Amino acid sequence: MEALRNRDIKILVITRILRNFYFGYLSFILPLYLRYTGFSDFGVGLYALVATISSSILVLISGFFGDLYGRKKMLIIMSSMSIYLLLILLLTQNSIILFISAVFGVSFSGVGGGAGGGPVAPLINALVAERVKNERTKVYSLLTSAGTFSSVAGGLFSFLTSSELENYYYILFVIALFLAFISTIITFCMKDMQVKNNEEKKVLPVKSGKNILFISMAGMFGSLGLGIVLPLISLWFQDMGLKTFQISLIFSLSYIFSGIAVMFSTYFENILGTIKSIVIFRFLGSILLVIIPFIPLLFAILVFILRTMFYQMALPIRQNFSMNIFSPNERSRGSSITGIFRRLPYGIASSIGGFLFTIEMFALAFVSAGLLSTLDPILYYVFFRNMEKN
DSSP states (O other): OGGGGSHHHHHHHHHHHHHHHHHHHHHHHHHHHHHHTTOOHHHHHHHHHHHHHHHHHHHHHHHHHHHHHOHHHHHHHHHTHHHHHHHHHHHOOOHHHHHHGGGGOOOSOOTTOSSTTOTTHHHHHHHHHHHOSSOHHHHHHHHHHHHHHHHHHHHHHHHHHHHHOTTHHHHHHHHHHHHHHHHHHHHTTSOOOOOOOGGGGOSSOOTTHHHHHHHHHHHHHHHHHHTTTGGGHHHHHHHTTOOHHHHHHHHHHHHHHHHHHHTTHHHHHHHHOHHHHHHHHHHHHHHGGGGGGGSOHHHHHHHHHHHHHHHHHTHHHHHHHHHHHSOGGGHHHHHHHHHHHHHHHHHHHHHHHHHHHHTTOHHHHHHHHHHHHTHHHHHHHHHHGGGOOO
């Protein structure tokens, strides 16, 4: 792939691998750890809500300031947020301080989640778009796949650590802190391709406004649904009798299948078309949630892995489509605005999910999550079906 000759793309791949290694287990270890330190399920849901609100604010800042003053600078700043969270997790178990750590914007949206990739996502999407003119879907697929397989390694590391050692939380957080620090340092080596253009100083992304609104509306319903269950699903697996190391293995398997499947995203895009691919994969990634609480646990695990795979397959196609329909000088801001419309509903829904989990209405949580999130691909088709390229 010719794009890999670009040093900055290589750096983005490397930092994605480092970040995803610890997010491969942090996304489901963190709610388990909060429960371990005394949080109720409702408290975990509130933590996810605060983290998501904070993440939304950080996404807005990263996108707008990235477009206006430099994407590399903002990527460095946003990459460092995980460092502060992990320091708190390592230094205290005080429930108040732990709850305050949610302001660093790291929630429970791992692979197959509905709230996007955190404050770095708008910056990475735009950085790739400005450095790669052709084969962007392939580059986004590569980033997604490389990150996914790194999450596999992180999940397997968590599986081995939690099954063999008693102080596994401490070890996992130390490793995560080290990798977060290294990935932030490496980002300094990127070239800052700041666009010097008078249009760049316009605050609102007016050229891309209509498309930003459409993507935001679709993503809002998707995240509103998925947020009810996905931030807390590791707690559901635990309530079903599984141990931490078994939950780690489930997530690792979901990452493996997702990492393999996402490499075929370009192939399916060429056959089905961009919009149809997004709609089909996201619909399957949503509706499969409905049946999980009604089937035996083993089959529920298989369905969870399958829906994660389908959801991830749409991601690189969707990223490339967004970058194509956003004005080049508005890509970070466009991604940040659409990101807010995913993150805020996701956080609000997580508090609702926490309440439903507390009163053990699991079936209602899963059914609501699946049905609501299908509105995302449905609206995507309604808004963009005329832009289909076969």
